[in-house]
Amino acid sequence: MDLVVPDHIVELETTARRAFADLGGVDLAREAEIDPSRRARAGEALRRLGAYDIDPLGGVDEALAAFALCREAGRVALPWPVESALCRHAGTSVVLVDSRDPLVDHADLLDAMTAFDLTGRGWRVQTAGMRLGSRLAPFVVPVSLNEELDASAAASADGAVTAAWALSAVTVLGYVEASVELAAAHVRDRHQFGQRIADFQAVQFQVADALVAAKGLAELALFTMWRVSELGSGAHTDALALRVHAADVARTAMRTAQQLHGASGVSDEYDVSVLCRRVQSPLRLPVSSDRVVDVLVDEIRDTGFASLFPQGRDRPQE
Amino acid sequence: LLSALEAALGDEFDALPDTVRATWIRALLAVRVARLLAYRVVHLQAEGTPADTEASAARIAVTQADQIVAEALFQALDSGSVRDSKSGAALHGAVEDHWRYAQAATVASGTIEIQRMIVGRAVLGRG
Numbered sequence: 001m002d003l004v005v006p007d008h009i010v011e012l013e014t015t016a017r018r019a020f021a022d023l024g025g026v027d028l029a030r031e032a033e034i035d036p037s038r039r040a041r042a043g044e045a046l047r048r049l050g051a052y053d054i055d056p057l058g059g060v061d062e063a064l065a066a067f068a069l070c071r072e073a074g075r076v077a078l079p080w081p082v083e084s085a086l087c088r089h090a091g092t093s094v095v096l097v098d099s100r101d102p103l104v105d106h107a108d109l110l111d112a113m114t115a116f117d118l119t120g121r122g123w124r125v126q127t128a129g130m131r132l133g134s135r136l137a138p139f140v141v142p143v144s145l146n147e148e149l150d151a152s153a154a155a156s157a158d159g160a161v162t163a164a165w166a167l168s169a170v171t172v173l174g175y176v177e178a179s180v181e182l183a184a185a186h187v188r189d190r191h192q193f194g195q196r197i198a199d200f201q202a203v204q205f206q207v208a209d210a211l212v213a214a215k216g217l218a219e220l221a222l223f224t225m226w227r228v229s230e231l232g233s234g235a236h237t238d239a240l241a242l243r244v245h246a247a248d249v250a251r252t253a254m255r256t257a258q259q260l261h262g263a264s265g266v267s268d269e270y271d272v273s274v275l276c277r278r279v280q281s282p283l284r285l286p287v288s289s290d291r292v293v294d295v296l297v298d299e300i301r302d303t304g305f306a307s308l309f310p311q312g313r314d315r316p317q318e
Numbered sequence: 319l320l321s322a323l324e325a326a327l328g329d330e331f332d333a334l335p336d337t338v339r340a341t342w343i344r345a346l347l348a349v350r351v352a353r354l355l356a357y358r359v360v361h362l363q364a365e366g367t368p369a370d371t372e373a374s375a376a377r378i379a380v381t382q383a384d385q386i387v388a389e390a391l392f393q394a395l396d397s398g399s400v401r402d403s404k405s406g407a408a409l410h411g412a413v414e415d416h417w418r419y420a421q422a423a424t425v426a427s428g429t430i431e432i433q434r435m436i437v438g439r440a441v442l443g444r445g
Contacts, residue, residue, distance in 0.1 A: 003361045188442055188443065198442040201435075204434065204438030204439070204442060207441060207442060208433075208438040208441075211437055211441055215355065216355055216375075217351070219354035219357075222354075223354055241343070241347055241350075244343065244344075244347065248347075293340045297340065297342070297343055300343065300346070307349070
C-alpha cells in the first residue's frame with residue numbers, strides 16, 4: 001500500500017468540498033427535508049465533479065476518487081445516494097439491504113437497482129412506497145425484492161458489493177470528521193464559567209479521544225479502499241471490518257461531539273445536530289453492526305484477516 | 319497472540335460465547351488501526367514533517383490496543399487466564415505476561431493522559 005494520497009485526489013477532494021459548500025453545505029440537507037426535489041442540486045454537482053465516470057474497482061486512482069467523494073459527501077450529509085451511484089453492476093446501481101425489511105436511502109433517485117444482503121444474495125428491486133420522512137431517515141424508501149439473481153449472477157457483482165460496503169463506511173467517516181472538527185471549534189470559541197470551554201481538561205481529553213478515533217478510522221478507510229482496488233471482492237472481509245469500526249467510532253466520537261456542544265448539540269440550527277441525526281441512515285442501514293460482526297467472525301475464520309500474523313485460514317495448514 | 323490463541327484453541331474457538339468472538343474482532347481491528355497510525359508517524363518522520371501530535375495519537379491507539387487485546391485474550395481463556403507459565407497457562411504464559419505488560423502500557427513512556435494533553439492542545443491551543 002502507498003500512504004501518500006496522490007495530488008490529483010487531494011485536489012478532487014478540495015474541489016468537491018468547495019462544490020458542496022457552494023450548495024450551502026449542511027444547509028442543503030436541511031432544505032431537502034422540506035423540499036426533497038432540492039436533492040437534484042447535489043446530483044448535478046456530482047455530475048460536474050465527474051462522479052458518474054468513476055468506477056471504484058477501476059484501479060487505485062478511481063478507488064481513491066470514490067473515497068474522496070464519499071468522505072466529502074458525508075461531511076455535509078449530502079442528500080444524494082453517492083455510494084450507490086458509484087457502485088454499478090450490469091448497468092444498475094448496487095444497493096445494500098436487509099432482505100427482511102428492505103429499505104434504501106434515496107431509492108427514489110436511482111433508476112435501476114440491484115440489491116444485495118449481507119449473505120451476498122441479490123435481487124432486482126423496485127421502490128415500493130413513499131419516503132419514510134422520519135427524522136432519522138427522511139429519504140429512506142422501502143423497496144420490493146422482485147427477481148432473485150442466481151448464484152453466479154450474484155457472485156459476478158461481488159466486487160461492486162464489496163466496494164459498496166467499504167464506501168458506505170467512508171461516508172460515515174465524513175460525518176465523524178466534520179462532527180469532531182465542529183466540536184473542537186465550538187469549545188475553542190465558547191466560554192463557560194469565565195474560561196474557554198477548551199480549557200477544561202475533561203473537555204481536552206474528550207476531544208483528544210474523539211480525534212484519535214477519527215484519525216484511526218481515516219487510516220483504516222484509506223487502507224481498506226486500497227485493498228478493495230487491489231483485490232476487489234477479495235477485500236470483502238476488510239470492507240465489513242471497516243464498516244464495523246466506522247459504526248463503533250461514529251457512536252462514540254459523534255456522541256462526544258454532540259455532548260461538547262451542550263444544548264446547541266440538539267438544535268438543528270447547529271450542523272452537528274443535523275449530522276448526528278442524519279448519520280443514522282447510513283449507520284443503521286442496511287443492518288446493525290452487530291449483525292455484521294456475526295458474519296465477520298465466520299468470514300475471518302474462513303478466509304483470514306491480513307496482518308503481520310496469520311488469522312483464521314491465513315495460517316499455513318500443517 | 320490473537321493468532322496464536324486462535325490456533326491453540328482450535329475447534330474450541332467456535333464454542334466461545336458470541337460476545338467473546340465479537341471482542342476478538344474488535345481486538346483485530348484495534349491492532350490494525352494502531353499499526354496504520356504508527357505507519358503514518360514513520361512516514362511523516364521520513365518526510366521530515368513534524369509528527370508530534372500524530373506520534374501521541376498513535377501512542378494512545380497502540381497502548382489502548384494492547385489493553386483491548388489483553389482483555390480479549392483473557393475472556394477467551396476463561397478461568398485459565400489466571401495461570402502463569404509455572405502453573406500450566408496456555409501458550410506457556412505468554413498471554414498472562416502480555417496482560418500484565420498491557421496494564422502498564424498506558425503509563426510507560428508518558429501516561430496516556432499526557433498524550434491526550436498533547437493531542438488536545440494541538441487542536442485546541444492554549445487559552
